[in-house]
Amino acid sequence: MGRHRRPPDPQLPTDTDARLRAIAGEQPVLEEGVVVFPGSTVPYAYRTVHRPDGTTDRHLVRLETPPPRPPH
Template identity: 75%
Template sequence: MTAVGRHRRPPDPRLPTDADTDAWLRAIVEGRPVVEEGVVAFPGSTVPYGYRTVHRPNGATDRHLVRLDTAPPPSP
């Protein structure tokens, strides 16, 4: 008799938002990359991040996130 082991389920795939789905489909239908860029601050943080998402006609998506450092305070 063999013991039944616990099996880990693979993580659920990330479901795209409506905006992601629209851009992704637009890239496929138009046959050209669709680029989205902007600045975001995450909840509970004041640090801004720049993002760029490129939806490619082959269905792939590239995401880039860069921390935007603020300028140092002026010297007295």
């Protein structure tokens, strides 16, 4: 007799809440922040705009790091 496994629950995209708020509220939802990707030390600013028609615009900009301070 074989075992029957239940298939895993589908995973929703991480931005599902913002997308639904834009559609239900009939106005764009803006998300902004700074992220450092795993294995990196470089910060990036991001802006995501979720539109009521279901489209999404994403922008990612590398933040320039200040030059090192000279020793005192």
